[in-house]
Amino acid sequence: MAMIKVEHFFLRYAYPCAYIKLQRGEITDEELNELEEIAIRLKPIDRQRLERVFKPAFVQIDNLASRMHMGRWDYDVIQEYFYNEHNRNIDAGKGIYAVAPEVLKDLSRVHVATVIEKRKDVLTVEYTAKGGEARKRNVFDRFVPDIKEGEKVRIHFGYAVERVA
């Protein structure tokens, strides 16, 4: 997935979180659907819109970018954020994770998972949760439609975001 633009890389990881914003009335059904369409079809989207919709994430990304001596939209920064920093923030209880139930923390963490079954547009994946427990989850394959059983993917909430080589 390294070939896609950094805005789309960000959106594919961040998109599943937008459902919480829908629940809170911060975005509409139409905007949620549009964001998914942009993420799947890699349609143009401007950075200011992403920064508005996912404002809390950019507070954390700016902290990380400062430590990395890079800008918030540097590919290395966004990648490091979703591959490592996001999980570290959850484990450290930052922001909403100070009070979040474990089920939300587990869904919010980015996991490397193995595809054990593929049915229509849904993958059943297996991953190791924090603490070492093996868990299964169903996720949509919309961002990795050509993925096959046995391959590894990174998952975030109910979506397989990208193939892991």
Next chain:
Amino acid sequence: MCLAIPGKVVKISKGIATVDYGKERREARLMNPEIKVGDYVVVQNKLILQSLPEEQAVRSLKEWEKVLERH
């Protein structure tokens, strides 16, 4: 219904589960044959992602109120 808020399966028919959230009921695709009526599940985009133990689900429901106040 918000992502990651647990709901209770109250009906299963032809691969579709009816999930009760207290104030409302929603339908979701059921891909796991081991999930039965009475189980607690989490749903995103009308797909059941996974089930979770009742004790954890009940605790989560209480904790969710704090999350939604702050997020």
